[in-house]
Amino acid sequence: MQLEVHVEPGAGELRSLQGWLRSDPDVRRSAVTELRGSTPRSGDMGTALDVLQLVTGNGWSAASFVMALMAWRQTRPQRPRVEIRRGDTVIVLTDCSPEEIERATRALEAVEDEDRGA
Template sequence: MRIDVRVGAEADELRSLHQWLGADREIRRSSSLTLQEQPPEPGHMGGLLDVIQLVTDNGWSAASFAMALAAWKRTRPQDPRIEIRRGDTVIVLTQGSDAEIERVIRALETSTEDEAPGT
């Protein structure tokens, strides 16, 4: 399963979340994390960091992922907006409340259950 995560407009926040998720043993054990860049704009040397991409295996836990996002969010002084995309499903965390975390878990578990084998 592939999940894309975007954080506000700041590349530093995206890097911070990438490091946070990479330090989480449960997430590291059951997924691979990469930072993806947008192609560079004409006249610029490099691309802009755009998204964290998670590719998960069968042992992946939506609950562990959602809790890690919420824990990271609580450490941020500016309370950044986090967008999680799984196929056509998009979930936005604005506060990291219990209700939002539950919504993330439900949405990701539902899209996992609905997924055809081998995708």
């Protein structure tokens, strides 16, 4: 499964998140992370790093991933908005409520089940 994570305000926060995820043993064991840029808009010079791409494999745990995202977000002074995309599915994390954690985990698990044809 391939996921894209967008963080506002941008590249610095994405680098921080990538480092956090790489240091989490559960996420590191089951996902590869890569910072990517988008196609520059008219008048922009080069590409901006604005997407953290995760490619997951065996042992992937949506719950571990969401908990790692929430833990990272709590360390940030501005508590950035985090958006997770998988195809047409978009999950936005804005707080650390138990309901939001559960909703995000269920949505990622549903996408994973669809990918497996379950």
